[in-house]
Amino acid sequence: MPSQSDIDDFLQGLPDNFYATLAPGISLCGMGCLQLFARPQDAAAQEVTALTGLDTARVQHISALQSNEALGRMLVEEPEQLYDFLLVGQLCLESPLARPVMAFLQHQMQIPYEQVETVRDHAATISTSFMSSLKEHLEARGDQAAESLALRRLQLEGIFARHSADLEAAVQPTAAGASQPAAVVMQVSLNAPQLEMLRLAASLPALLPAVFEHPFAQALTQVASFGEENLEAVRAGLREMPVNTPVGLTMQQVLVLYQAVQVCGLVFVSDQFVELLAPLLTGDPNPGSSDIPAPSPEEAEATFRQLRDGVCAMAGGFAGLVSELFANDAQVAAARQEIEALADLL
Numbered sequence: 001m002p003s004q005s006d007i008d009d010f011l012q013g014l015p016d017n018f019y020a021t022l023a024p025g026i027s028l029c030g031m032g033c034l035q036l037f038a039r040p041q042d043a044a045a046q047e048v049t050a051l052t053g054l055d056t057a058r059v060q061h062i063s064a065l066q067s068n069e070a071l072g073r074m075l076v077e078e079p080e081q082l083y084d085f086l087l088v089g090q091l092c093l094e095s096p097l098a099r100p101v102m103a104f105l106q107h108q109m110q111i112p113y114e115q116v117e118t119v120r121d122h123a124a125t126i127s128t129s130f131m132s133s134l135k136e137h138l139e140a141r142g143d144q145a146a147e148s149l150a151l152r153r154l155q156l157e158g159i160f161a162r163h164s165a166d167l168e169a170a171v172q173p174t175a176a177g178a179s180q181p182a183a184v185v186m187q188v189s190l191n192a193p194q195l196e197m198l199r200l201a202a203s204l205p206a207l208l209p210a211v212f213e214h215p216f217a218q219a220l221t222q223v224a225s226f227g228e229e230n231l232e233a234v235r236a237g238l239r240e241m242p243v244n245t246p247v248g249l250t251m252q253q254v255l256v257l258y259q260a261v262q263v264c265g266l267v268f269v270s271d272q273f274v275e276l277l278a279p280l281l282t283g284d285p286n287p288g289s290s291d292i293p294a295p296s297p298e299e300a301e302a303t304f305r306q307l308r309d310g311v312c313a314m315a316g317g318f319a320g321l322v323s324e325l326f327a328n329d330a331q332v333a334a335a336r337q338e339i340e341a342l343a344d345l346l
Contacts, residue, residue, distance in 0.1 A: 011072045019068045025127035026071075028101070028120060029089020030063030031183065035097040036088070038184040038248030039170055044163035051155055052084040056187040056246045059085065064325060075134070080145050083134050086127045087153060091160045093120060096168045104183035104251065184248030186325060192243050197314040198257060199238045201264035206231055208263075214272060216345040220263065223338060225255045234260075255335050258322045261315035262339045268308045268315075270346050 015021075036045050037056045049055050062085050065071045074082050093101065098120070106116045138146035160167070190198065205226040208217040220226055234256045241247055249257070267273045326332040 011069055011076075014068050014072050016068070019066065019071050022071065022126060022130055023066075024119070024123040025086065025089075025130065026063065026065070028093060028123040029086050029127055030059055031101045031104070031185065032089040032092030032097060033059040033085065034184045034187060034248065035100060035171075036092050037187065037246065040246050042163075042166060042170065044159055044166060047159045047163075048088055048156065051152065051159070052088065053081065054084055054088060056189070060187065060325065066327065075137075079134055079138055080149070083131055083149060084152065084156075086131050087156060090124060090127055091156060093124065095160055095164065096171050099171050100183035104185065182250040182252065185251045186249045186254050186322070187246050188249060189244055189246045190241065193310065194314050194318075195238065195241060195243060197264070197311055198261065198318070199235070200311070201260040201315060202231060202235045202238055202257065204264055204267060205260055208267070208273075212273070214345075216266075216270075216272075216342060219342055219345055223259060223342075225252070225259055225335065230256050251331065254322060254326075255331060258319060258332065259335050259339055261318045262336075263342070265312050265315040265319075266339075266343055266346060268311050272346065 033054065034056070036048065037054075037059060039045055040049075040056070058081070062074070062082065065074060092098065102113070102116050102120065105119065106113055109116065109119075135146055135149050138149070205220045205223065206228070208214075209221050211217070230252065234253055237253065322332060323336070
């Protein structure tokens with residue numbers, strides 16, 4: 001393991017544009033990897049994980065490296081993992097898994113498909129060049145890991161070749177006339193309280209306008225991502241989502257949940273809504289029908305305060321994760337501004 005002084009010396013020697021040069025390759029490779037690990041039960045994903053240690057969490061971690069220091073430190077401390085990430089990402093982008101990624105990029109960038117291919121080819125050139133440099137870097141410092149990289153490339157190429165039919169099936173429409181599956185851009189693994197928070201958040205954009213005349217509640221009907229079809233699709237997905245299991249999210253789902261959890265947080269800290277929501281969330285829904293005595297006002301207030309703090313913490317955590325993973329995404333920035341405008345109505 002390199003010493004801290006060795007790491008510091010290496011970081012100081014990096015060019016100023018080190019991360020900026022590699023960013024397109026890292027971003028696209030990350031999206032490719034997410035398509036693979038969106039189905040962790042598939043043999044291809046399991047074999048890649050067994051060989052490289054890559055999984056959803058590692059892919060998101062590497063994709064979130066957004067500075068010279070962060071990327072340079074991984075290059076020094078975990079060069080093999082970085083190599084594997086880029087190689088697996090490239091193999092994904094050369095496989096049927098590339099199709100939802102390309103469709104997503106075309107929609108996001110609003111450019112012809114031929115230009116999307118140019119973007120992909122440019123990113124592939126960057127990644128290939130960097131992998132060659134990384135291999136030379138390991139060889140120059142006498143690292144035995146350099147000898148295993150060529151073998152691992154052959155093993156990974158073999159995995160993708162053996163499972164090409166399965167990868168093709170993974171991106172096929174599920175019904176006649178259906179569109180191609182949307183690209184997975186984020187994966188989550190939620191515990192039971194987190195899942196319940198998201199289910200609550202996804203219900204509020206439709207519930208609040210139907211129950212309250214407040215301008216904030218009524219303005220939710222004007223939020224594009226809160227369309228009835230979008231919300232119902234997200235709610236249906238959350239109802240089926242298993243606990244503590246990696247699940248892939250498309251950009252549309254990310255945007256809906258990103259805005260919904262912020263609405264949820266705003267509602268739970270607003271005195272105007274707390275007075276109305278507290279009895280619904282902490283009281284007996286059928287007073288008089290239970291032998292359990294109704295909570296006192298003090299007990300109900302303490303229960304709601306605990307519930308509010310937990311919901312706000314989880315909602316803030318999810319929104320923060322999205323903001324970090326998509327720090328430079330125009331759609332997420334626009335979604336954030338839309339919620340900030342809604343907050344002014346409170």
